[in-house]
Amino acid sequence: MEDNTPxxxxxxxxxxxxxxxxxxxxxxxxxxxxxxxxxxxxxxxxLRLTIVDAMTGQPVTDALVDIWHCNARGAYSGWSKVNPDTEIDVDDIGSIPRTDDDTYLRGGQFTDKNGIVRFTTIYPGFYAGRALHIHVVVRIMEGNNYLEERHVAWVGQLYFPEVASRSVLNAKEYRGRAVSPLTNDQDFFYENMGGEASTLNVHTLSRDSNIDGYFGHTTIGIDTFAVSTQIKPEDFDKHTV
Structure with missing residues (x-):
């Protein structure tokens, strides 16, 4: 007898x-x-990020992982002249005209056989109206011309534990701002778009202080067949370099 159970x-x-x-x-x-x-x-x-296939639990190899974030004073490369102490509309790609061609605190790496990428950077500061965060994009490679790849499978933001961030913001490179950062719980995107699940595990590199820096890590589960609506193919045409 034929089984028609879906x-x-x-x-x-x-x-x-x-x-x-x-x-x-x-x-x-x-x-x-x-x-x-x-x-x-x-x-x-x-920073160490591990990318896994959420359906199989297996590492996603040869994916291109791009990250970007602001500097200690809240400025982004390409928009260095935008005042980070003034709250702006943070929703739309390209909503703020670029001011320069700087490239600091941006870059990409390919995942290795274990699905891992590693970056050396600085602990980000903040800009008005947001908690501290790092942007991440995962692209699935479908050809040899990897710099032109547009299959974005996942777009996210990574957040930091409050205890670590408070310590960092007391350092001289981060102090003296006209505004205060939002806590994670005060951040709209953290609260409404799964920020708790996107919080890094963070540890100091030395036992007694943060003077030598921090190690942050997390695992990101993606659908490798998904096509993100957060960054569309036409966005690459508009916002390359």
């Missing part, structure tokens, strides 16, 4: 990480590099 899709074996907006400071800078700091002042941050 077949349900297999459940995810790993938690699918929540997507968040790309924000107004996205650029396709085409920079493949591990060290993205470009000599920026700030407390060092060594």
């Amino acid at each position: 077949i349900s899709p297999a459940p995810a074996v790993y938690l699918l990480s929540p997507e968040q907006i790309a924000g107004p400071y996205f650029r396709n800078a085409k920079l493949i590099r591990r060290n993205i700091s470009e000599g920026m002042d700030g407390i060092p941050l060594v």
Whole structure:
């Protein structure tokens, strides 16, 4: 007798990480590099991200992972002349005209056989109206011309534990701002787009202080067949370099 019972899709074996907006400071800078700091002042941050397939739990290899974030004073490269102490509309890509061609604190790496990428950067500061965060994009490679790849499978933001951030913001490179940062719980995107699940595990590199910097790590579960609506193919045409 024929069984006509509908077949349900297999459940995810790993938690699918929540997507968040790309924000107004996205650029396709085409920079493949591990060290993205470009000599920026700030407390060092060594970042390790592990990308896994949420359906299989297996590492996603050869994916291009781009990150970008603001400097210790809240400025983004490409928009260095925008006042970070003035709250702005943070929703739309390209909503704020670029002011320069700087490239600090931006770059991409390919995941290794274990799905891991590593970056050397600084602990980000903040800009008005937001908690401290790092932007992340995962692109799935479908050809040899990797710098032109537009299959964005996942767009997110990574947040920091409050205890670590309070310590960092007391350092001289971060002090003296006209505004205060939002806590994670005060941040609209953290609260409404799964920020708790996107918070990094953070540890000091030395036992007794943060003077040597921090190590931050997390695992990001993605759907490798997904096409994110947060960064569209046409955004690469508009915002490359």
